[in-house]
Amino acid sequence: MKGKILELLKKNKGDFVSGQKISEELNVSRTAIWKYMNQLKDEGYEIESVSRKGYRLILTPDVLTYDEIKDLLKTKRIGRDILYFNSIDSTNSKAKQLASDGKGEGTVIISEEQTKGRGRLGRNWVSPKGKGVWMSIIIRPDIQPIDASKITQVTAAAVSKSILELGIKNYIKWPNDIIINNKKVCGILTEMSGELNKINYIVIGIGINVNLDENEIPNDIKDIATSLKIESGKKVSRKQLVANIFNNFEELYEELLNKNEITHSIEICKENSAVLGKEIRVIFRNKEIRGKAVDLTDEGELLIENQEGKIQKIISGEVSIRGVNGYV
Amino acid sequence: MKGKILELLKKNKGDFVSGQKISEELNVSRTAIWKYMNQLKDEGYEIESVSRKGYRLILTPDVLTYDEIKDLLKTKRIGRDILYFNSIDSTNSKAKQLASDGKGEGTVIISEEQTKGRGRLGRNWVSPKGKGVWMSIIIRPDIQPIDASKITQVTAAAVSKSILELGIKNYIKWPNDIIINNKKVCGILTEMSGELNKINYIVIGIGINVNLDENEIPNDIKDIATSLKIESGKKVSRKQLVANIFNNFEELYEELLNKNEITHSIEICKENSAVLGKEIRVIFRNKEIRGKAVDLTDEGELLIENQEGKIQKIISGEVSIRGVNGYV
Numbered sequence: 001m002k003g004k005i006l007e008l009l010k011k012n013k014g015d016f017v018s019g020q021k022i023s024e025e026l027n028v029s030r031t032a033i034w035k036y037m038n039q040l041k042d043e044g045y046e047i048e049s050v051s052r053k054g055y056r057l058i059l060t061p062d063v064l065t066y067d068e069i070k071d072l073l074k075t076k077r078i079g080r081d082i083l084y085f086n087s088i089d090s091t092n093s094k095a096k097q098l099a100s101d102g103k104g105e106g107t108v109i110i111s112e113e114q115t116k117g118r119g120r121l122g123r124n125w126v127s128p129k130g131k132g133v134w135m136s137i138i139i140r141p142d143i144q145p146i147d148a149s150k151i152t153q154v155t156a157a158a159v160s161k162s163i164l165e166l167g168i169k170n171y172i173k174w175p176n177d178i179i180i181n182n183k184k185v186c187g188i189l190t191e192m193s194g195e196l197n198k199i200n201y202i203v204i205g206i207g208i209n210v211n212l213d214e215n216e217i218p219n220d221i222k223d224i225a226t227s228l229k230i231e232s233g234k235k236v237s238r239k240q241l242v243a244n245i246f247n248n249f250e251e252l253y254e255e256l257l258n259k260n261e262i263t264h265s266i267e268i269c270k271e272n273s274a275v276l277g278k279e280i281r282v283i284f285r286n287k288e289i290r291g292k293a294v295d296l297t298d299e300g301e302l303l304i305e306n307q308e309g310k311i312q313k314i315i316s317g318e319v320s321i322r323g324v325n326g327y328v
Numbered sequence: 329m330k331g332k333i334l335e336l337l338k339k340n341k342g343d344f345v346s347g348q349k350i351s352e353e354l355n356v357s358r359t360a361i362w363k364y365m366n367q368l369k370d371e372g373y374e375i376e377s378v379s380r381k382g383y384r385l386i387l388t389p390d391v392l393t394y395d396e397i398k399d400l401l402k403t404k405r406i407g408r409d410i411l412y413f414n415s416i417d418s419t420n421s422k423a424k425q426l427a428s429d430g431k432g433e434g435t436v437i438i439s440e441e442q443t444k445g446r447g448r449l450g451r452n453w454v455s456p457k458g459k460g461v462w463m464s465i466i467i468r469p470d471i472q473p474i475d476a477s478k479i480t481q482v483t484a485a486a487v488s489k490s491i492l493e494l495g496i497k498n499y500i501k502w503p504n505d506i507i508i509n510n511k512k513v514c515g516i517l518t519e520m521s522g523e524l525n526k527i528n529y530i531v532i533g534i535g536i537n538v539n540l541d542e543n544e545i546p547n548d549i550k551d552i553a554t555s556l557k558i559e560s561g562k563k564v565s566r567k568q569l570v571a572n573i574f575n576n577f578e579e580l581y582e583e584l585l586n587k588n589e590i591t592h593s594i595e596i597c598k599e600n601s602a603v604l605g606k607e608i609r610v611i612f613r614n615k616e617i618r619g620k621a622v623d624l625t626d627e628g629e630l631l632i633e634n635q636e637g638k639i640q641k642i643i644s645g646e647v648s649i650r651g652v653n654g655y656v
Contacts, residue, residue, distance in 0.1 A: 096428065096521075144613075145473055149524045191528075193424075193521045196477045197613070197644040200519075284525075285472075316525040 001028060002036045003067045009047070009057040018054035062130065064110045064242055072243030077106035078137065078253070079246035085111035087129070090118050092189060092205040095136035099193070099201040103138055106250075110135040110242070117207060119187050125207050128216055131227075133208040133238055137249070140201050141257060145194050148202060149315055150262050152176050152190045153300035154252045155204050157268035159186055162244035163208075164272070168232045171274035174293070174302050175316055178208075179274055182324045183226035185209050206245065210236050266296055275319060280304070281327060284317035293319075329356060330364045331395045337375070337385040346382035390458065392438045392570055400571030405434035406465065406581070407574035413439035415457070418446050420517060420533040423464035427521070427529040431466055434578075438463040438570070445535060447515050453535050456544055459555075461536040461570055465577070468529050469585060473522050476530060477643055478590050480504050480518045481628035482580045483532050485596035487514055490572035491536075492600070496560045499602035502621070502630050503644055506536075507602055510652045511554035513537050534573065538564050594624055603647055608632070609655060612645035621647075 004026050008017055019030050028036075037047055037055060044061030060068070066082040073079055081104070088094055088111040095109045114134045117125035127134045139151070156172045163170045163178065163185075173179045178186035189205035209217075209227035217225050228236045252265045270276060275293040282289045282304065291306040297313065304312045320327040332354050336345055347358050356364075365375055365383060372389030388396070394410040401407055409432070416422055416439040423437045442462045445453035455462045467479070484500045491498045491506065491513075501507045506514035517533035537545075537555035545553050556564045580593045598604060603621040610617045610632065619634040625641065632640045648655040 100424070100428075145476075145520075148473075152524060189523065191521070191523050192473075194519065196480060196518055196520070 001026065002039055005033065005036050006040060006067050009055060013057055016050065016053040016056045021054070062238060063112065064133070064238055068239050069243050072240060074247045075250040078250040079106065079108050081107045083107070083109050085109070087111060087113040087115060089116040090114055091134055091136040092118060092191060092203050095138050095203040096191065096193065099138045099203060105138065105140045107138040108135055119189060125187065126218055127207060128212065131212045131216060132210045133206065133242055135206055135242070137204045137206070138201055139204065139253070141199060143199060144197060145192060145199055148190065148192050148199065149175070150256060150300050151202055151204060152188055153269055154256060154262055154265045155188050155190070155206065155249060157265035158245055158249035158252050159188070159206060159208070160272045161248045161268055162241060163228065165244050166236055166241060168228055170272065172269050172272050173274040174269070174296070174319060180226060180231040182321070183224055185226055185228055185231070208241070210238050210241065261298065262300060263298065266298060266300060269300070270296055275321060279322035281320045281322070282314060282317040284314060289314065329354065330367055333361065333364050334368060334395050337383060341385055344378065344381040344384045349382070390566060391440070392461070392566055396567050397571050400568060402575045403578040406578040407434065407436050409435045411435065411437050413437070415439060415441040415443060417444040418442055419462055419464040420446060420519060420531050423466050423531040424519065424521065427466045427531060433466065433468045435466040436463055447517060453515065454546055455535060456540065459540045459544060460538045461534065461566055463534055463570070465532045465534070466529055467532065467581070469527060471527060472525060473520060473527055476518065476520050476527065477503065478584060478628050479530055479532060480516055481597055482584060482590055482593045483516050483518070483534065483577060485593035486573055486577035486580050487516070487534060487536070488600045489576045489596055490569060491556065493572050494564055494569060496556055498600065500597050500600050501602040502597070502624070502647060508554060508559040510649070511552055513554055513556055513559070536569070538566050538569065589626065590628060591626065594626060594628060597628070598624055603649060607650035609648045609650070610642055610645040612642060617642065
């Protein structure tokens with residue numbers, strides 16, 4: 001009902017809509033309308049109410065609620081059930097909890113702020129209020145745990161393509177970061193729960209530094225982190241970005257579900273790769289591999305050629321690119 | 329303190345211990361003693377209290393509390409933190425929840441009864457009160473998700489050895505059942521949570537039909553399920569069985585942690601195997617493989633030789649043994 005009232009206000013943007021009219025069109029009591037208006041105000045909508053004239057929408061806030069995103073969505077499942085939070089400890093933690101309780105595929109947890117945002121391997125992730133996209137998608141694919149890393153490639157492809165659609169060139173630092181000018185703008189944290197040969201659910205955490213200004217990037221990570229706004233010089237629509245991601249993700253994910261392949265995602269990952277053709281170092285469980293990143297396999301593994309020309313295939317790891325950020 | 333009072337009563341089994349003495353020895357008030365005695369009575373201990381004589385332990389119940397198991401334990405970590413329930417929906421569900429909240433390695437959830445016990449792939453598991461061992465162990469090994477199936481082999485070996493130590497011959501039906509006379513007495517359900525290349529935790533569910541009588545096995549599974557009591561003709565000490573499992577599991581698990589191998593477990597799995605040398609059928613994700621089970625690898629995978637002499641290696645699946653339970 002709140003969403004319907006909001007739609008009505010938006011349709012009449014700038015003009016007053018009388019309580020009488022809302023009440024009749026939506027078959028809702030005047031008291032209930034008043035209650036919903038207050039909820040909308042709490043979410044950041046500026047609504048003017050004048051007696052005998054009614055209600056008028058003055059300002060739509062930049063919030064990532066379903067009501068604000070839905071008109072931009074082309075998806076069937078992804079992002080059709082959005083749980084929106086003003087502040088939360090971690091969207092991945094919340095998503096895992098909800099997934100355990102049975103929340104279905106495509107459910108998304110979005111928060112304006114994370115107080116305990118997490119990156120890979122339990123690391124901290126700075127997630128200030130209203131400045132980024134901090135969200136987690138719940139999926140329940142019928143695949144093997146060993147194939148779960150494909151989901152990270154699908155997600156990286158979807159996010160990279162979505163940022164590009166906003167006119168901002170970006171690169172995928174295999175396996176799960178998006179970078180611009182060799183600085184991170186997005187991290188992807190894929191977590192799973194399952195039996196040994198059956199996935200119960202996967203939670204895909206996506207953290208994007210969207211509209212953070214220079215002074216909002218902590219000093220100690222200024223060399224390695226940036227935001228879309230800093231790099232493109234303009235404020236980016238978070239709503240459009242989120243909708244793009246859902247649209248692209250669903251399309252690429254369906255290829256995995258329907259054909260059990262991720263060809264289209266791998267194409268995007270290759271086109272936008274930050275590592276292919278570069279000398280890199282990969283740290284994987286305390287072992288180090290050095291060589292040239294030469295290709296991605298159809299499953300999303302990275303092929304590295306060492307000095308002797310031997311090719312190694314790796315499924316995950318911490319990648320450094322030679323010549324960047326102190327690795328010489 | 330409750331445990332200390334119980335110890336004192338046990339030490340003086342049959343004789344009265346005065347409230348005065350308990351109070352002095354353990355530095356606890358008479359009121360507190362009275363409270364703890366009531367708790368012990370609630371757990372099933374029969375305690376006689378006679379004024380001016382004190383308290384006397386008449387009967388120790390067959391319960392799987394830490395107080396009852398601890399004297400039999402040789403472990404450092406496994407089973408040193410036991411959460412005991414009279415009734416619970418599922419020990420695995422509870423263990424996963426506690427593990428998410430940070431409960432440490434070796435923590436065990438034991439319940440006298442499960443109201444929603446689960447087997448593999450979401451199947452139901454009958455778990456009547458006081459008749460079995462229904463428990464889940466939380467571990468946090470620093471291994472890859474792909475290596476998690478080793479944990480199932482370690483557990484199968486530990487349980488099989490532990491039952492054998494009670495004088496009952498039993499067989500491991502790879503990968504995760506223990507059978508006697510081709511009927512299941514124990515199922516193991518290993519579940520994990522993690523990132524793509526890092527395990528957060530593994531929960532090992534162990535369900536053993538211990539002292540169920542014939543009439544307590546549901547009719548529709550009488551052909552495929554049995555209990556230790558039915559097969560051995562005698563009541564089995566659940567406490568001793570649980571302690572054996574913890575002791576054996578810790579020893580075998582440490583081999584994995586310290587040497588990254590499970591040689592000792594695989595030896596036990598081979599010795600007690602119900603499938604090696606047999607014609608079997610394995611169903612794995614809707615595919616069927618038929619052939620002779622010829623060996624286990626050092627990692628716990630099953631090698632199957634088909635009619636053309638070709639060897640296939642499988643990491644998991646639903647095994648039927650030819651000639652048993654309708655598979656001809």
